[in-house]
Structure formats: C-alpha cells, structure tokens
Amino acid sequence: MARALIIIPTYNEHENIVRLVHAVLNQQAECPEVALHVLIVDDNSPDGTSDIVRELQAKEDPTYSHIHLLTRPGKMGLGTAYVTGFKYGLKERYDYIFEMDADFSHEPREIPTFLREITKYDLVIGSRYIPGAQVQNWPRRRLLLSYNANVYARMVTGIPVRDATGGFKCFRRAVLEAIDLDDIRSNGYAFQIEMNFRAWRKGFRIKEIPITFADRHAGTSKMSKAIVREAVGMVWKLKARAIAGEL
Secondary structure, three states, X not given: OXXXXXXXXXXXXXXXXXXXXXXXXXXXXXXXXXXXXXXXXXXXXXXXXXXXXXXXXXXXXXXHHHXXXXXXXXXXXXXXXXXXXXXXXXXXXXXXXEEOOOOOOOOHHHHHHHHHHOOOOOEEEEEOOOOOOEEEOOOHHHHHHHHXXXXXXXXXXXXXXXXXXXXXXXXXXXXXXXXXXXXXXXXXXHHHHHHHHHHHHOOXXXXXXXXXXXXXXXXXXXXXHHHHHHHHHHHHHHHHHHHOOOO
16 A cells, blocks of 8 residues: 655644644545555644654554654754655655645645645645635735745746645655755745755656645744745745756
C-alpha cells in the first residue's frame, strides 16, 4: 500500500492539534489505497504542543501509531520545518508528502482530492485563486496583499501557478528527491514560491486544485513584515539564479 505523510509544523498550537490530527486521520476511510500518517514538526512550543502529541502517540489504539513527532530546540521558521519534514519523509520512503497548516485554514476533508490528483501529477497545489476556490473570514486588506503577491511572483519568475504562496500541497517523493533541500534559501512564505519554482524548472507536472481557505480557528497568526520582505526579494533571486543556470 502507498503511504502519505502529512507534515504539520507547529508553534503554540495546543488549541488545534488534537482536533486537527483526528480530522486528518479520519480521512483514512476516504483513502483506502493510501495509508495516512501525520508528522508534527514542533519548534519547542512553550504551550506544550509536543507534550499533547506525545500523549496521543501513547494511546493503545493502533491508529495513533501513524502519528510521528519531531521536536526542534526553538522557533526556527516554517521553511526549515518543512525541509526537516521532507527529509524525514524521504528517509522513511513515503510515496506522497504533504504540507499542511496547523490552524484549520486548510480543510482536512480535501486530502482525498489531493491524493486522487497526485496519481496524475507530480505536485498538487491547493489554490485560493482559481475558479471554484473560496477564501473565508480574511480581512480584505490581507486578501489583496496575498493576491497581489502572487501576481507579482508570476510576473517576475514566469511560474505558471496562480497561488504560488499557498501552503496546502502534495508532492510525489520524486520531486523532493530531485530538489537539493540543503540549497533552499527561503524560510517564510517565500519558501512556498521557491519550492514551486524549483519543481517547475525541473519539468515536473503541476496541478492546482480549488480549495476552501479559512482564517485560523484558534491561536495567533505567524505573519510578519519580515516574512513579506523576504518574499519580495526572493522572487528576484530565483529569477537571477535561473538565468545563471543554477536552478
């Protein structure tokens, strides 16, 4: 049976993590041909997120054996958390590897759709900006910032992706094997652009599917001005490296 690893980076997500893990694993009934596993990459959350995950792992129900945990010494950023998870997924020979937020902005019930599409493509991206998608509870200013950032990324890099900054996606393991994960230069939302750009430059088949994106249910947003600045500069660096033949 094929196996899928859903990587969920966390920092102070004790309000969400139990419900989210259960919601993800409950999709197993809709994906009988793919075994679902969850990997929490926790940056030493002061609120005890990792302790809660360990309590789940200790339960006797065999379903909880599909929960995995990696802890890091401190808050090190989204991109490095995913890279850590990718390396774990490749080492453990997972067939499909997901990125997913911990705050319920990504709907677990859409995981089966990703798994159906990944049989035909190499990278499936959950898009907020194609027909059929919905964005709920986001302030208009935040929505416009995100939309315009994606237009900017497409204009500079040429990448044919409407939602290059989206963080709900599924990779075939071959894509991650082909990318030099130690050469990833970005860490915030620019990380999403960089991973998509590298996959596209290597000729992998990319599919965007519409998703329902909702603002977080609980906890606080990790967005900052520094993250936005990183994304603005990163697209030009990617273009320059591509022109130089480095990507």
